[in-house]
Amino acid sequence: MAQLSHNRRAVPTVRDAIAKAARRLARARLHFGHGTDNARDDAAALVWHVLDLPVPPRARDYARRVSASAQREIDAMVTRRIRERVPVAYLTRRTWFAGLAFHVDERVLIPRSPIAELIERRFAPWVDARRVGRILDLGTGSGCIAIACARAFPRATVDASDISAEALEVASMNVRRHRLGRRVRPVMSDHFAALAGRAYDIIVSNPPYVGAEELAALPPEYWHEPRGALASGKDGLDSVRTILREAGRHLRPRGLLVVEVGNSEALVRRRFPRVPFTWLEFERGGGGVFLLTAEQVRDVR
Ligand SMILES: C[S@@+](CC[C@H](N)C(=O)[O-])C[C@H]1O[C@@H](n2cnc3c(N)ncnc32)[C@H](O)[C@@H]1O
Numbered sequence: 001m002a003q004l005s006h007n008r009r010a011v012p013t014v015r016d017a018i019a020k021a022a023r024r025l026a027r028a029r030l031h032f033g034h035g036t037d038n039a040r041d042d043a044a045a046l047v048w049h050v051l052d053l054p055v056p057p058r059a060r061d062y063a064r065r066v067s068a069s070a071q072r073e074i075d076a077m078v079t080r081r082i083r084e085r086v087p088v089a090y091l092t093r094r095t096w097f098a099g100l101a102f103h104v105d106e107r108v109l110i111p112r113s114p115i116a117e118l119i120e121r122r123f124a125p126w127v128d129a130r131r132v133g134r135i136l137d138l139g140t141g142s143g144c145i146a147i148a149c150a151r152a153f154p155r156a157t158v159d160a161s162d163i164s165a166e167a168l169e170v171a172s173m174n175v176r177r178h179r180l181g182r183r184v185r186p187v188m189s190d191h192f193a194a195l196a197g198r199a200y201d202i203i204v205s206n207p208p209y210v211g212a213e214e215l216a217a218l219p220p221e222y223w224h225e226p227r228g229a230l231a232s233g234k235d236g237l238d239s240v241r242t243i244l245r246e247a248g249r250h251l252r253p254r255g256l257l258v259v260e261v262g263n264s265e266a267l268v269r270r271r272f273p274r275v276p277f278t279w280l281e282f283e284r285g286g287g288g289v290f291l292l293t294a295e296q297v298r299d300v301r
Contacts, residue, residue: 015063101179109142119204136201147175163191
């Protein structure tokens with residue numbers, strides 16, 4: 001009897017497995033920031049994935065036993081995370097954005113834009129949600145922004161554009177999974193090139209905006225992401241310049257342009273001193289997202 005209870009105690013629980021993985025990840029001095037921002041959340045995502053536990057987590061899941069083979073699988077994934085510096089979302093092939101699950105792999109950037117919060121608020125107070133009929137997500141990657149917008153605006157149709165055929169394969173898969181094939185249209189387009197004559201109530205974009213110097217200094221986790229999702233010319237603003245120049249022709253009269261430029265915010269302010277950007281603030285953190293009305297975009301020189 002004493003032996004049996006000893007053995008029972010020896011079987012690790014989900015809580016133990018997370019703590020063990022988190023200790024290894026924390027010691028390895030990794031970079032966090034691809035959907036999670038600390039070792040414990042990375043560890044929990046790996047354990048949850050291997051054990052195929054339900055999301056959102058329930059308190060009782062943490063007390064479940066972890067078999068020896070599951071523990072070996074978790075250990076192997078932690079080793080890949082450390083040795084190859086693969087972000088967890090590429091190991092689990094799943095992440096969340098605006099409360100929705102998305103398939104991700106190395107064909108697309110791992111969703112992490114603060115724009116999620118704006119979409120969840122249905123772009124309040126900037127738009128009258130009842131008037132939103134057409135939305136463009138320029139540079140859609142996994143399709144996360146386009147799909148979250150379609151969910152937030154159930155009567156709207158959304159063009160999900162990208163220059164990358166591989167990204168559009170992933171976006172299309174996510175559109176199917178979310179059963180939004182009737183309202184979200186993946187479009188291959190270099191910026192607005194394939195969108196001639198189309199106008200939108202909202203153009204939202206998280207384009208590439210990393211300059212060459214910053215790109216070279218990024219932690220190894222970023223090397224797993226598509227280069228075309230990050231790099232945009234020497235100063236990182238090639239894509240932003242094109243969007244500012246051309247968006248005016250594709251916005252309806254009361255339309256809105258929302259663009260993430262991340263750390264390049266200071267440079268954008270310097271390069272476009274006369275553009276009256278509104279820089280958005282987010283309760284859950286993050287920044288570097290500007291907003292312009294259709295009128296303001298048309299005045300951009
Ligand atoms: C920073 S990622 C954003 C992906 C996704 N919207 C997100 O927020 O996770 C930028 C995306 O823009 C796409 N892209 C880069 N250059 C482009 C261009 N000239 N025209 C359209 N899309 C482009 C990339 O392929 C990539 O999928």
